[in-house]
Every structure is written in structure tokens, then in C-alpha cells.
Amino acid sequence: MRLLPPDWPSTTRGKHDERPRSRPLATALLRQKKPGGPAPFTAKQGQYLAFIWAYSQIDGRAAAEADFQRYFKVTPPSAHQMLKTLEKIRLIQKQPGVARSIQLLVPPQDLPILGIEQPVINL
Numbered sequence: 001m002r003l004l005p006p007d008w009p010s011t012t013r014g015k016h017d018e019r020p021r022s023r024p025l026a027t028a029l030l031r032q033k034k035p036g037g038p039a040p041f042t043a044k045q046g047q048y049l050a051f052i053w054a055y056s057q058i059d060g061r062a063a064a065e066a067d068f069q070r071y072f073k074v075t076p077p078s079a080h081q082m083l084k085t086l087e088k089i090r091l092i093q094k095q096p097g098v099a100r101s102i103q104l105l106v107p108p109q110d111l112p113i114l115g116i117e118q119p120v121i122n123l
Helices: 024-031 043-059 065-072 076-088
Strands: none
Touching: 043 065, 043 076, 065 076
């Protein structure tokens, strides 16, 4: 049995005393986003983001949730949930209680082509 340095917490001592059980610093470093790189998003999220950009370029204003429902042929709860998810992971920003207030937080050059599902961007 190998002995751990005295400054290691006693909760990390167990069956395998060679290393601590948790590594919060290492985990935090692995989860950090690279600055300046594209935000990670799924193919479907990328299509929603591309739609937001294209709609604002063509119509001159932000899309409404009904526009997402018509284009993607989804139910109102599905469109709403996707927009909530995009806002939660900070890919878009919305003003509460204000219609058509969606703002894209992803540079247009990082967006996929609308209508073409592309693989997930991994960082």
C-alpha cells in the first residue's frame, strides 16, 4: 500500500490510494471554451441559428417563434424549447416580454449553411 502525502484530504484515501478521486481543476480546464473559436452546437441548433441570421438579413427584423414553427415544421412547444436552449447556452439573446427580440451571439462565419444539416462542431 502506498501512502499519500499528508496534505491530501482523507476522503480521497480508498482502495486505490495512488491518486485523488476527483480532479475539479482538471475538469474545469477541460470544460473551458477556447477563446475566439466557434461555439459548440448541434446540427439542428446550427440550423436554427442560420435561420435567425438569414431571416434578419432578408426581413430586416428578428424572426418570431411562429416563423420557426412554419420553417422547421415543428410544434409551438418544440420551437419554444429550442429557443430557450439556445438562449441558455448563450448562442442567442432575447429580451423578456419583447416580441421579435432574438439577437444572434454567434459570428455569421461560424454558422452552417441553412437547409444543409452539417455534423456537430466539436471543440
